[in-house]
Every structure is written in structure tokens, then in C-alpha cells.
Amino acid sequence: MIVFRDKNWEIRDYVLLSWIGPGLLAIIASLMVFILLGWLDYQNNNARIVADLERKSQVAARRISAEILLGEHGSLVPVIELLNQELAIKNIHIENDSSVCGSPAPETCSHRSGEDMLFFRKTPHIDTVSYVVITHPMRSFWSSLNLYLLLWSALPVFLTLVTGLILQRLFLRQFVIDPINSLVPAAERQASIPDHWPLEIKAIARNLAESFEAREQSVFAMLAKGVVHDIKTFLHSLLIATELVREQQADPEKRVVRLESLFRSCSMNLPKIKRIIELTLDGSREIPIRAINADLAPTICGAIEANLDHAKANSVKISVFLPDGEITVAHDPVQLERALSNLIKNGIEALPSGDSSSKRQVHISVTNEDNGLFKTSVEDTGSGIDCESTNLFKPTRSKKAHGAGLGLYVTEKIVRGHGGYIRVTRSEDLGGANFSFYLPKVSPVDGRQA
Amino acid sequence: MKQLRNIGAMALSFVCLGSAHAATKPEATPTQVKLFFIEALDPKDTTSSQRFQQEYELAISKGKEFTSSQLKNCGFELTSTTYFYGASDPIQAKEQAERATKEGAWLLIGPRRSNHYLILAKGAPEIPSISLMASSDEIGELGNIHLTLSPANSEMAKAAAEEAAGRIPKDQSKTYVAVVSSDCLACKNFEKHFDKIASAIGLKKAASLSVVGDQPDVTKLSEELKRSHPAFILLPNYSIVTTHLISAIHSMLPNAFFVGGDGWGDPQFGFVQNGLEVGDAEGFTVRGFPPMRAGLSTFKLGKNLMISPQFSNLESSSALGILSIFNQTAELLCKTKPKTNAEFVKAFQKHGPRLFSPPWGTSIYNLERRNIVFLKSSGVGR
Structure with missing residues (x-):
């Protein structure tokens, strides 16, 4: 098998290769069956010929005996000619040597003479022992091995081989090749693992999924190190700036200027640092979900309020539509507000700066689905998003210039932690993106952790 | 006294008459005469077909029926056994003849074909036999015990x-x-x-x-x-x-x-x-053989049969021959009254050639x- 390892072959080629051995065995088996059937046919035919000779010899012996009994009035020669015609045998003659079949003379005996069978039968009712001898060619073994027999011998094996090969290729495609092709999406949790997959591939998919998550954790750990490094760098800069302020004690005006500059820098960078740390920590660890049965409306309002200043600054109008009555969902208000806030923030930031304010809108709505879920949608009037992309919820895949690429990742993680899921489509009403997450009306387990 | 003598003579004559009457009253058991009919059949040949076989058997039945009362009066009763065999296996003529001999045959009515009949004669050389149609010269060489109804070739x-x-x-x-x-x-x-x-x-x-x-x-x-x-x-x-x-x-x-x-x-x-x-x-x-009516009109049984309602069923020359044999056999038996098979053989040797000679010419x-x-x-x- 080693010699085949370097070949650039597909799985089906290796499957075909694996059938060479059984194929050769099948051909050998077919040949053996062919020879066996030929032998049986040969034996059967010759046994039939001998049985036929027994019957014909009896007819001939009786008829010839009658002519012998008639003596000189008999017609032995024409009767033998007639018997040759009627019995369709090669030759009939009379053997007067009583010892040809041994002593004492039996009723019948037979001898092979080359390809011919000589069958001897004693003439009945005749006093002197004589034999009627009929000759008939026997069938040779080689003539029994004909094409017809060969076809019958090989056909079952051939059909078994071909059927086996076809079925194996079909099964291989359905249960091996297709699952392997779908292994990566399944491991990345973009698609569920189908039940019909073989146990081994299911296990591989699960192992891959765990491995991918572990790698993501590892990436976040590295990211966190980077953040810490940045913070340390910032703090170090802050320390140097503070030292400079302290050194400016001689000139109060310069000192004030430096302090104000320092304050602005801190005011501007601290929230950013805080957010980077939070997201990084959330991405690199499991987010605890403490779900309670509560109305979703306050959570939604909280998320909107958190983004109001940002919306105003960007001249974005935020609208909301909630159904009548209480929207009771088992959820962690803090985490879900974060998730929703992320989606609203993304919606605001996705709007192009050149658009008029009338077109700059983010709309939040909640609908009560028939399938036992509440659907919460965040739509915008932006240019939309590639809904087919499978990387939207991957970490570090931001399309924004200053984004960390963790917002949607954390959002999806929070929603999944609530037993829900998230979908991206194009907004039919606003034309931009539509991020919708679905949460069960009653959570299966309170306090479930993502 | 004369009256008494007359009465005595009358009484004696009554006694004698009575005793004579009493002597003929109990009927003696008829002597069984066994006839064996041996004939070759060939399904391919209409002259040996199943229809021929049926007519053959009907002729035997009629022959027995129309001779029974004559033979009964003579103290005989005919029994018949029929053996048919395949015409392609003539050795059976010998085997059937041997079988008939063992079963006590008095007379064999043998096959029509000359070679079959000759083989039959080898199987029963001591039993009288008659062929319906064998015509070969060799039949004449068999002697007075083996005869044929056919004229010689x-x-x-x-x-x-x-x-x-x-x-x-x-x-x-x-x-x-x-x-x-x-x-x-x-x-x-x-x-x-x-x-x-x-x-x-x-x-x-x-x-x-x-x-x-x-x-x-x-x-x-x-x-x-x-x-x-x-x-x-x-x-x-x-x-x-x-x-x-x-x-x-x-x-x-x-x-x-x-x-x-x-x-x-x-x-x-x-x-x-x-x-x-x-x-x-x-x-x-x-x-x-002449036509059926012409042939039947030459002997007593035939004449009786022609006035019977079943006559029209018989048409073949073999049937004519069988009826003729029954007629002549009855005549032979009544004339010679053999008590045993051996006596019948002697009677046949003596009277057979005349009684069973070809009756109708050519x-x-x-x-x-x-x-x-x-x-x-x-x-x-x-």
C-alpha cells in the first residue's frame, strides 16, 4: 500500500483500489465455479448418455435377437441399418466373443474406446452368448466448458462486485465525504451535526469544535496580553506626563495647560480602555448568564438609553416598536442589554456619514413568534451586510475602522447563552441590515450560563 | 297275467325312461378351452391402431358369443386372453407365446406379420397356432401345428x-x-x-x-x-x-x-x-381376404352375425379372420371332443390343415x- 501513498488520488480512487483484491478473488472463484459446473455438466451428460445407451441397447438387442431367431429368413443387416437410423447412434454390431465382458458373461458391460463408449448387451433368447454392441461418442470435458456456462458462472460474482462497488461509493459519498466536507462549518457551530453522520465523524466534529473554541480562548488570552501591554504603556505615558507636570511647578500656567491636556487624554482614553478590557474579558471567558423571568421592555429601553448620546452625536433617529402587554422572557437583563446595546451601536456606526438625517434611522422591534419565541430585531438604514458571510460572529472580524471585532462575537455568545440564536438578513423596511435574535418565551433552565 | 305282464313292461319302460331322463339331466362341467390372441400393435400404423385393437377385441367377443351355445352342447367353453405388444419389438411374440404356454393355452391366434408369427412359433412350438395373415413360405415349413388363414405368397x-x-x-x-x-x-x-x-x-x-x-x-x-x-x-x-x-x-x-x-x-x-x-x-x-360380407357369407357364424344388429361395427379383415377361426375351432372341438390339451393338439394336427386352410382364395x-x-x-x- 505504501507505493500508493504518493498518488494524488481521491477517496473514490482508493476505494476502487481496495476492490482489486476482492475482484481478483472473485475472478478466481468464478473460474473455479466455471470449472466445477463444467465438470458436473460433463458427468451429468455422460451419465445421461450411458442411461440412454442402456435403453437403446435393450431395444437393439431385442430386435436383433428376433432377427437371429428367424435364422436365414431374418434380415439382420437392414434391421441393424434401421436401428442405426431410429436410435440415432454411431454404430451397432454383433460381438460373438462371449468373453468381451468377462466371465461369467454379464447382461451388460461398457468400455471406453477413445472418445467413444461401447455398450455391450447380451442378446436375449439366444442360446449362444453374443453381445449387441452399440457405440456412441462421449462428451469431452473441454466441450462442457462453453461460453454459456462461463457467463452463468461469472454473472453472480460480477453483479455482486459491481453492486457492492456502486453501493459503497454511494454510502461513502453520503456518510463520509459529505460529512467531512461539512465538518468545518459544524465544528464552528455554523451548522448542526446531522444525526445520520457516522459516530466517528460526529466525535471528530465535536473534538474540532472544542479545539476551535480552545484556540479562540488562546487568541483572546494573547489579545488580553496585548491590551495589558497597551494599558501599561498608557499608564507609563501618564506617569511621565504627571512627572512633567510636577516639574512645571515653576511655571503655573504651563502646569495648568499640561494638567488640562492630561485630563482630556485620560477622559478620552479611559472609556475606550474600559470597553476593550470588558470585551476582551468577555471574549476570552465564559459569560455568566443569570436569567430571571422578566419583562424585556426595560432591558430594551436600557440599551436604547445607553446609545442615545451616541445616536445624537451621529444624528441617528432611534425608533422602537413593542407588542401590547408584557414581553416575559427568561433573561439576564444586564447581559442581554449589553448584547442589544452592541447591535444598536453597530447599527448607528453602520450608517454612512453623508446621508441626510431623515434617512439615518435605527429601528428596534419585538414580535411574538408562533413557534414559542420572541424575535427582537435591530434594523438600520445603512448599506446592509453580506448575509451569506459566515464570519460575522467571529472575533476580530470587524468591518469598522477602529473596531475590535468583538461586539458581534460577544453578542452571539450572550444570545446563545440564553438558549437562543441570532440571524442576519437584509431589512425589508429600512433597506439596511437586520440583526434578529430569538429567545424562548420560557427559558429551559434558569440561570443557565453561556 | 298278460295284463300284468303288460303293466310290468310299461312300468319297466317308465323306470327305464325315468332313469334315462335322470342320466341326461345333470349337466357336466364344460371343458375349458383356452385361446390366446397375440397381436402386434403400432400406434403409428392405422392397421395396428387403437381402433384396430377395439375391433379386434370386439371380434373375439362376438366369436365367443356366437359359438357359446354350440360349444356348450358339445361340452366346451372357450376362454380367451389377449396380449398386445409393440410391433417394433417382435421378440415379444416369443415371450408372449411362452407365457401363454405356461398358462395352459390350447390354441394361439398369432400375429399377422410373418416374421412375428415365425418368432411366436419358436416360443410355443408344441401349441397349435394360427396366424390371421402371415403369408411367407416359411409358415408352410412349420408343419401342421402352425397354420395361417392367408394364402401363400x-x-x-x-x-x-x-x-x-x-x-x-x-x-x-x-x-x-x-x-x-x-x-x-x-x-x-x-x-x-x-x-x-x-x-x-x-x-x-x-x-x-x-x-x-x-x-x-x-x-x-x-x-x-x-x-x-x-x-x-x-x-x-x-x-x-x-x-x-x-x-x-x-x-x-x-x-x-x-x-x-x-x-x-x-x-x-x-x-x-x-x-x-x-x-x-x-x-x-x-x-x-374378400370384403367383409362376402367373407362372412362363407361360414355359419358369419351368416348368423350378419343378421345381428352389431354386425356393422366389424369391418377389418382381421375381424373376419378371427370370426372364421372361432367358427372352425368350434367345429373342430365338437367333432373331435378332445378332453385335454394333448388330445386337442392331435386333433388339430389331423384336422387343422383342412379346417383352417385359407378360406377365401386371393x-x-x-x-x-x-x-x-x-x-x-x-x-x-x-
Whole structure:
């Protein structure tokens, strides 16, 4: 098998290769069956010929005996000619040597003479022992091995081989090749693992999924190190700036200027640092979900309020539509507000700066689905998003210039932690993106952790 | 006293009469006479078909029925056993004859074919036997115990040769060709006698051709027949072979005239008559049997049968022969009253040749429009 390892072959080629051995065995088996059937046919035919000779010899012996009994009035020669015609045998003659079949003379005996069978039968009712001898060619073994027999011998094996090969290729495609092709999406949790997959591939998919998550954790750990490094760098800069302020004690005006500059820098960078740390920590660890049965409306309002200043600054109008009555969902208000806030923030930031304010809108709505879920949608009037992309919820895949690429990742993680899921489509009403997450009306387990 | 003597004489005579009456009253057990009928059948041959078999058995039944009262009065009762066997296995004639001998046969009625009958005689050499139709010379060599109802081939051949010679137009050469089944003993024997007589009366044999089997290959014969251009073709063969030969030769030589021996079958049984294959071929054949009515009218049983309502069921020459044998056997038994098988053998040897000699001479039948039609009885024979 080693010699085949370097070949650039597909799985089906290796499957075909694996059938060479059984194929050769099948051909050998077919040949053996062919020879066996030929032998049986040969034996059967010759046994039939001998049985036929027994019957014909009896007819001939009786008829010839009658002519012998008639003596000189008999017609032995024409009767033998007639018997040759009627019995369709090669030759009939009379053997007067009583010892040809041994002593004492039996009723019948037979001898092979080359390809011919000589069958001897004693003439009945005749006093002197004589034999009627009929000759008939026997069938040779080689003539029994004909094409017809060969076809019958090989056909079952051939059909078994071909059927086996076809079925194996079909099964291989359905249960091996297709699952392997779908292994990566399944491991990345973009698609569920189908039940019909073989146990081994299911296990591989699960192992891959765990491995991918572990790698993501590892990436976040590295990211966190980077953040810490940045913070340390910032703090170090802050320390140097503070030292400079302290050194400016001689000139109060310069000192004030430096302090104000320092304050602005801190005011501007601290929230950013805080957010980077939070997201990084959330991405690199499991987010605890403490779900309670509560109305979703306050959570939604909280998320909107958190983004109001940002919306105003960007001249974005935020609208909301909630159904009548209480929207009771088992959820962690803090985490879900974060998730929703992320989606609203993304919606605001996705709007192009050149658009008029009338077109700059983010709309939040909640609908009560028939399938036992509440659907919460965040739509915008932006240019939309590639809904087919499978990387939207991957970490570090931001399309924004200053984004960390963790917002949607954390959002999806929070929603999944609530037993829900998230979908991206194009907004039919606003034309931009539509991020919708679905949460069960009653959570299966309170306090479930993502 | 005289009155008393008269009364005494009357009483004595009554006593004598009474005792005489008493002596004839208890009937003696009739002597069982065992007849064995042994005949060859061939499903391919209408002369040996199942219909033939039925008529054969009916003739036996009628023969027993119409002789029973005559034989009863003579103290005899006929029992019959019939053995049929395949015509292609003639050795059975011997085996059946041996079987009949073991079962105490008094008289065997043997097969029609000469070679079968000769083989039968070898199986029962001491039992009287009669063939219905065997005509070969060898029958005569068997002695007084084995007889046949058929005229000898020599007699029939003589009648045939003379009839043939008389029918040849004066401007035509008097040549003939014989086509004979080489496996038929009686056929070859007939040919031999025909040749002898034909030569004596000026007929010349151009060729003698042998065939074998029921449907011989005639392509080899055609050249010889066309070259010889005979006045007639002698076909002394059995019915099925004759039909095949006439059909084949007639298609080659439409004007060929055919002469048969005693083997073409009778007007109701055989292939030649009513055989579509023979077309409008013409010829004649000789037979040892006249038409049924003519034959029956020659003996007592036959006459009685003709006035019975079942008569119309019997048509074959074999039936006529069987009835004749019953008639003559009854006559032999009543005349000689044998008590044992051995006594019957002696009686048969003494009276058989006269009683069972061919009774009807030789008859000539024409082949006309696919029918065998009685022409005349030659008067040769008895």
C-alpha cells in the first residue's frame, strides 16, 4: 500500500483500489465455479448418455435377437441399418466373443474406446452368448466448458462486485465525504451535526469544535496580553506626563495647560480602555448568564438609553416598536442589554456619514413568534451586510475602522447563552441590515450560563 | 297275467325312461378351452391402431358369443386372453407365446406379420397356432401345428403377376421395378415368387431396389425409376411404407402404375386408402381376404352375425379372420371332443390343415381415387 501513498488520488480512487483484491478473488472463484459446473455438466451428460445407451441397447438387442431367431429368413443387416437410423447412434454390431465382458458373461458391460463408449448387451433368447454392441461418442470435458456456462458462472460474482462497488461509493459519498466536507462549518457551530453522520465523524466534529473554541480562548488570552501591554504603556505615558507636570511647578500656567491636556487624554482614553478590557474579558471567558423571568421592555429601553448620546452625536433617529402587554422572557437583563446595546451601536456606526438625517434611522422591534419565541430585531438604514458571510460572529472580524471585532462575537455568545440564536438578513423596511435574535418565551433552565 | 305282464313292461319302460331322463339331466362341467390372441400393435400404423385393437377385441367377443351355445352342447367353453405388444419389438411374440404356454393355452391366434408369427412359433412350438395373415413360405415349413388363414405368397404373387400382365397395354414394354422393404420377410418372399411367375409369363424385371424403415429415402431410387421407365412398380410392402413410396414416386412419375402384395391394408384400415398423399395414383393389390360380407357369407357364424344388429361395427379383415377361426375351432372341438390339451393338439394336427386352410382364395383390389376397391376374387386358393 505504501507505493500508493504518493498518488494524488481521491477517496473514490482508493476505494476502487481496495476492490482489486476482492475482484481478483472473485475472478478466481468464478473460474473455479466455471470449472466445477463444467465438470458436473460433463458427468451429468455422460451419465445421461450411458442411461440412454442402456435403453437403446435393450431395444437393439431385442430386435436383433428376433432377427437371429428367424435364422436365414431374418434380415439382420437392414434391421441393424434401421436401428442405426431410429436410435440415432454411431454404430451397432454383433460381438460373438462371449468373453468381451468377462466371465461369467454379464447382461451388460461398457468400455471406453477413445472418445467413444461401447455398450455391450447380451442378446436375449439366444442360446449362444453374443453381445449387441452399440457405440456412441462421449462428451469431452473441454466441450462442457462453453461460453454459456462461463457467463452463468461469472454473472453472480460480477453483479455482486459491481453492486457492492456502486453501493459503497454511494454510502461513502453520503456518510463520509459529505460529512467531512461539512465538518468545518459544524465544528464552528455554523451548522448542526446531522444525526445520520457516522459516530466517528460526529466525535471528530465535536473534538474540532472544542479545539476551535480552545484556540479562540488562546487568541483572546494573547489579545488580553496585548491590551495589558497597551494599558501599561498608557499608564507609563501618564506617569511621565504627571512627572512633567510636577516639574512645571515653576511655571503655573504651563502646569495648568499640561494638567488640562492630561485630563482630556485620560477622559478620552479611559472609556475606550474600559470597553476593550470588558470585551476582551468577555471574549476570552465564559459569560455568566443569570436569567430571571422578566419583562424585556426595560432591558430594551436600557440599551436604547445607553446609545442615545451616541445616536445624537451621529444624528441617528432611534425608533422602537413593542407588542401590547408584557414581553416575559427568561433573561439576564444586564447581559442581554449589553448584547442589544452592541447591535444598536453597530447599527448607528453602520450608517454612512453623508446621508441626510431623515434617512439615518435605527429601528428596534419585538414580535411574538408562533413557534414559542420572541424575535427582537435591530434594523438600520445603512448599506446592509453580506448575509451569506459566515464570519460575522467571529472575533476580530470587524468591518469598522477602529473596531475590535468583538461586539458581534460577544453578542452571539450572550444570545446563545440564553438558549437562543441570532440571524442576519437584509431589512425589508429600512433597506439596511437586520440583526434578529430569538429567545424562548420560557427559558429551559434558569440561570443557565453561556 | 298278460295284463300284468303288460303293466310290468310299461312300468319297466317308465323306470327305464325315468332313469334315462335322470342320466341326461345333470349337466357336466364344460371343458375349458383356452385361446390366446397375440397381436402386434403400432400406434403409428392405422392397421395396428387403437381402433384396430377395439375391433379386434370386439371380434373375439362376438366369436365367443356366437359359438357359446354350440360349444356348450358339445361340452366346451372357450376362454380367451389377449396380449398386445409393440410391433417394433417382435421378440415379444416369443415371450408372449411362452407365457401363454405356461398358462395352459390350447390354441394361439398369432400375429399377422410373418416374421412375428415365425418368432411366436419358436416360443410355443408344441401349441397349435394360427396366424390371421402371415403369408411367407416359411409358415408352410412349420408343419401342421402352425397354420395361417392367408394364402401363400406364391399363390397371391401368381394372381398379382397374371393380373399385372393382363393390364399392360400391348404397345408398352413389359418391364417392372420392385421396391421392397429389406426388413420385411413376407415382402421379400412375395417379390421372390412374383419374379418367378412374372418371368414365366414374359414380364421382365428392370431393377430391384431395397428400402429400409417406415419412411425410406426415395431420392436414391428416382434415377433408377426414371431410367427404367417400367410398366408398373411392384410394392409388396406394408401399408405405411407403401403410402410413402407411392406418394414420392407418383410425384416424380405421375403415370406410374403400382402393384401391391398382401400388405396395403384393407378398405378400412391402412394408409394407402384414403391417403391424401397418394393423390390420383393408380394400381392394384392382392389380398387373402374378400370384403367383409362376402367373407362372412362363407361360414355359419358369419351368416348368423350378419343378421345381428352389431354386425356393422366389424369391418377389418382381421375381424373376419378371427370370426372364421372361432367358427372352425368350434367345429373342430365338437367333432373331435378332445378332453385335454394333448388330445386337442392331435386333433388339430389331423384336422387343422383342412379346417383352417385359407378360406377365401386371393382377391384383387384396385387403388382408385385414394380408395382400395374390391375388384374380384381370382379363384386361386380354396
